[in-house]
Amino acid sequence: MLSLRVLKGSGPAAASRWLLVGLASCGTGLLLLGALGWALAHPNAGTSDAVVRLGWCVVPVVVTVQLAVAVARAQPAAWPRAGLDAAGLGRSGLVLLGAASAAVVCAAGSVVALPLFLLLRGDLAGGPYHGIAPGLLATGHHLPPAGVVTLLAVVPVAAGVTAATGRLGTGRRTSSDEPSGTPSGLPWGIALVAAGLGVEAGAPGGHDIPLPSGLGSIASAAAGGWVLAAVGLVLAGPGLVHLGGRLLAAFRPGAIRLLSGRALQQEAHRIGPPLGLLSAATAAAVSAHGLRPGHPLGHVTVFAATLVAVCVLAIAAMAAVESRSTRRPAAATMRDLAVSPAVLRSVLALRAGVLLVAFLLPALLVAAMSPKP
Template identity: 55%
Template sequence: MLSWRVVRGAWLGAMGRWLTVVAAAAGTGLLLLSTLGWALGSAQPGAGAGARLVWCLLPVAVTVQLAATVGRAQPLGWPRPGLAAIGLGRTATVLIGAAGAALACAAGSAVALLVFLYLRGDLDGVPYAGSASGVLGAGHRLPVAGAATLLAAVPLMAAGVAAAGLWQPRAPKPGAAPVGLPWGVALTAVGLAVQVGAPRGDTLPLPSGLGSVSPATAAGWLVASAGMVVAGPGLVHLCGRLLALHRPGALRLLAGRAMQQEARRIGRPVGLLCATATAAVAVYHLQSGVGHRLGPLTAFAAALIGASVLVIAGTAMLEARSARARSTTALRDLGASPALLRGAVALRAGVLLAVAVPLTAVVAGLATVPATR
């Protein structure tokens, strides 16, 4: 409970990140419980409930990553000598981050359960209760074991991912090139090749009646998305090296070196943003093809995933800004003008956009081939 006692007096940004984790866990828990309620109320759930549960894995994965990111950010921001002075070593730091992530997700799961029971009409005496009873299996007994299993999945996974992220080996040399770029490019190429070559299939129905795809198409999209995330740090580092090549001036040198230093910190969130954007483009093409809008649950899940990914990227950017605060102070002491520092930030952002936007467009164009041919 130490981390949460510290958070009570934290600034608004830290509180906002934890509240975002609670909200994301509540939304994901509600999606999982709605799948259970639909299975209870459907006469022949069959593979439909399984397909709904499979697509719920996407918001689950993003929510777990969000909780792990916020859970890692707090103890890593504390001074290690101060933690050691009060008897908190590496193991205690790992436990603090994992417990904070699990507790936030557990609070969100509790909120999801209350909202689900309210929508089903199981809470007597509450105004407007049961407003969604027709699609959540109202009148059927809710299996306690099944609901508990679904709600416990996100907190347990978030604790494990946060602990794995904090239990790291010794940090690499600052500015060293990440080694994941070739592997990420290879994974992305393999995933796109699988998507392009996958036949049409009706094994895995898409949400909101957007059609059906073969398992190979879904697997190819997952592999390509994972490749973009893996390649993110190496791609950012490469951009920084290219920016600082051939007699750079002060502006290019500052921007390029900063990108190389921050590649490991912001690379994976940037790759995750690109992967999410490609998925959004693919969904847009599918929606245009079938000619109807997304259903409420699908739109809610898409908004949840998009907001969580933006918070993950924003948290990484804030961590990078905090990490270079000492360097920024030193540059100001040396006489660097505020315009030069702002120009370096703008140049880094422009280079990232100039690389990420075309890459996302190319991957998204290839990813929609199976749906449009």
């Protein structure tokens, strides 16, 4: 109940973020119900095909959960701290409140997904929607209530558990609160990326996992290698940002290089993971771009790709906005010291260039070294 009251009293910016989470949860719910519909419409296709189609829904589920966690992490800064402190909510209470808010919003999106799916099937009004393959809607087949509830509960439960067990911030940290130590994930991330590429290169010649929209097939070992490489990119993100900051601040830096490098080192823990996630998504998009040129993609594939892209970009945008808000006191101090606006713009441009290289170069390397299906 408290989480509903807090959500109701959120400002326009916070409400728009939660609305995006609800829409992402709704879209992911539609994809999960589509996998269930295909399994019902093709009972003789075998369990493996249904599991493969359900497995492709893992990517939208993961990015939707990450988006919900990112919004829950940024939310405490906009909450009425005085009232929550008076209610006896400490740090753990705020974490649980953020987790409950994420679960409630995701549950609302999943609930909305059910009538939309029934509407597409033609169960509520009119006939079935003809823009999607009838096999995904399972028109004329009875939907099992247990299966529907289980699939629609995946995103809310995962979002709530992840937000509750994750390290959610209780507000926007200042630069003095930001961890300044070197992130320890860079060696592990590089090792995972190398292991993933090695697994892909040594995968057997079998192609037992079909890709969406008839784009070919891929070996299960190669798919596992892709997962390892993607996790490695996310894990290496903070270390790459910190390394870029150290290189900028090394070798007799000027004022612009020093300010840019120190800022990147302080913000590596905040913007590194979203940057790694964006790098992994870019690597997958570049690799998929070369599959069967000119082959039309299905509506469901386009919908799923758009959902993943929007979630990843939203996570990166929220990290950028949060990072900008933490730099405002330092920028105000430099303006008070008569630092010219041109210097501040140069610092911002240099930071943006380093971040662009830090996410784009690993993505292109992984995409180029990954074997094509």
